[in-house]
Amino acid sequence: MSVIDETERELAEATERLLTTAARLTDEDLHAPSLLPGWTRGHVLTHVARNADSCVNLLTWARTGVRTPQYASARAREAGIQAGAGRPAGEQLADLRDSAERFAAALRQTPAQAWTTPVSGMHPPDHPAWYVPIRRLREVEVHHADLGAGYGWADWPETYVRRELYDTMLWLGDESPVGEVVALDPGTGEVLRTWTGLGEGPAVEGTPRELLAWFAGRTDGTGLRLAAPRGHIRHDAPDARLRHDAAGKLPSPPPWPRTSPAGLPAEPPSSWPPAGN
Numbered sequence: 001m002s003v004i005d006e007t008e009r010e011l012a013e014a015t016e017r018l019l020t021t022a023a024r025l026t027d028e029d030l031h032a033p034s035l036l037p038g039w040t041r042g043h044v045l046t047h048v049a050r051n052a053d054s055c056v057n058l059l060t061w062a063r064t065g066v067r068t069p070q071y072a073s074a075r076a077r078e079a080g081i082q083a084g085a086g087r088p089a090g091e092q093l094a095d096l097r098d099s100a101e102r103f104a105a106a107l108r109q110t111p112a113q114a115w116t117t118p119v120s121g122m123h124p125p126d127h128p129a130w131y132v133p134i135r136r137l138r139e140v141e142v143h144h145a146d147l148g149a150g151y152g153w154a155d156w157p158e159t160y161v162r163r164e165l166y167d168t169m170l171w172l173g174d175e176s177p178v179g180e181v182v183a184l185d186p187g188t189g190e191v192l193r194t195w196t197g198l199g200e201g202p203a204v205e206g207t208p209r210e211l212l213a214w215f216a217g218r219t220d221g222t223g224l225r226l227a228a229p230r231g232h233i234r235h236d237a238p239d240a241r242l243r244h245d246a247a248g249k250l251p252s253p254p255p256w257p258r259t260s261p262a263g264l265p266a267e268p269p270s271s272w273p274p275a276g277n
Contacts, residue, residue: 003272004115007133008107010159014137015100018048018144021151022096027089035148035218039085044143045092046084050077051139052099055132059106062117062129070121077122107133116266120259127260130268138164138257142216153213165212166273169195170261172215177251178204180229183211196229201251203227214253221250 022045030042039047054070054077061068071077084095115130141160145152169181176198182205183192192208204211206224213219 011137014140035146042085049095049099050080052103055136056106058119058132062114115268125262153218171258175254183208203229
């Protein structure tokens with residue numbers, strides 16, 4: 001199994017979950033605010049549908065070798081979302097389903113040699129086409145939670161959380177508002193992974209899910225802890241690890257996400273993240 005097969009399966013499952021949620025929403029529900037400031041649920045669903053079509057553009061680029069922008073422009077992207085946000089629920093659902101099917105078809109039609117083609121979103125860096133379905137999965141999972149309709153970041157699958165946190169740490173670098181990130185096992189509290197050498201500031205500790213939700217701007221960091229970086233903890237200071245509510249507010253995370261991490265392998269790997277990460 002390659003990363004393409006793996007992501008295609010996850011995306012099919014995530015899309016079905018989103019369609020199930022969308023099918024329950026009424027016209028009134030879609031006119032109500034989403035969890036994204038300034039957007040109704042209708043804006044969110046329209047964006048997810050148009051994102052599917054924009055990702056088809058990238059796969060067309062990869063398949064044909066002809067540069068096909070993801071969106072004609074930022075203004076055109078915004079206009080498309082605004083134009084579709086007020087549609088009736090039935091029309092929104094049909095568009096969401098049809099656009100997802102177009103993307104699924106484009107995935108199946110992409111030949112093996114095309115997956116190494118560099119493509120780009122509206123912002124750098126370029127990335128190989130095999131990363132397009134990962135970007136699409138991100139849109140489906142994050143914006144499903146943004147609907148505020150019974151599915152939230154706490155429901156994100158573990159495989160998605162693991163991949164997204166790994167990628168977030170790849171592109172974060174010196175833009176990090178903290179100096180160290182410590183992922184803890186949600187059951188035992190044991191350290192799963194530590195990322196060091198980031199920006200200035202304290203360490204932040206939490207489960208992978210809590211960390212990702214905070215980096216993604218979907219929580220205020222509740223559940224996370226600020227701490228002294230592990231390399232600088234004094235053993236005679238048992239209170240060195242300060243809880244979020246005692247140490248003050250966590251810093252604001254940087255804008256999330258970037259289009260992709262820099263330096264992705266050109267060839268589709270067998271899995272992403274690579275084994276052992």
